[in-house]
Amino acid sequence: MTDDPQTLVSTEWLAQHLKEPDLRIIDASWHMPDAGRNAAAEYEAGHLPGARFFDIDEISDHRSALPHMVPPVEKFMSRMRAMGIGDGHQIVVYDTNGLFSAARVWWLLRLMGKRDIAVLDGGKPKWVAEGRPTEDLPPVIRDRHMTVQVQNQLVRDVTQVARASKLNEAEIIDARAGERFRGEVPDPRPNMRSGRIPGSKNVFFKDLLNADGTMKDVDGLAAVFKAAGVAMDRPMITTCGSGVTACILSLALHRLGRDDVAVYDGSWSEWGMFSDLPIATGDT
Structure with missing residues (x-):
């Protein structure tokens, strides 16, 4: 792969830049509620050198009943400052699944106007498999302002997505597994309808990854879409x-090459909850 400090970097790239003073590493691990795993506890037991833990559920909008919605700007800024992350830092985000929840924090930082933010390709599993160092020490925090x-x-919010679906104004691309997209299995969340947003297309996120949890090259990605x-x-x-x-x-x-792609923050947790929003099922 070609390392890009604004999208994706390799473990080799990170190892070479590990000692640079303006590098900041974020552990953005998050697990599905039924996984039986505690991301914060796993972070404390061992993380990449100097990494800070980003709690996706805590750094969110707690005024919303929906899970881990985008936090208010003031809350985001205060949490990042508490982590010692601010303007002028090159940020690398990883997770313990390979390439999973790290992309959420990459997107959230981009939403807040940051650009020098990359995901670690293959995440902690690849880093550890290559015999690279981890530690259980808390990072040394140096305060820095974040703009x-x-x-x-x-x-995008639900109103914007509903309009885009009804008027066919955009490609709506669903990352869930095919059986959930087609409404063939019950949704894992209680009291939730099964199916998809009408007009949406299915690109299961795992189809974008190699067997080792790294992301496919650009030709492979293009073929999936x-x-x-x-x-x-x-x-x-x-x-x-x-x-x-x-x-x-x-x-x-x-x-x-698409840096203008919007995320529907509420996703199916929101759409599937409202009986007045249309759904589609099956292959059509």
């Missing part, structure tokens, strides 16, 4: 179950 300029074009019937020249909105794996699609599309 935020929200990029509203990178996020083409096979799903995605028109690459149209406006795009990515969605999923709760706004996490949709960001993997946005990361992949950014690598394909």
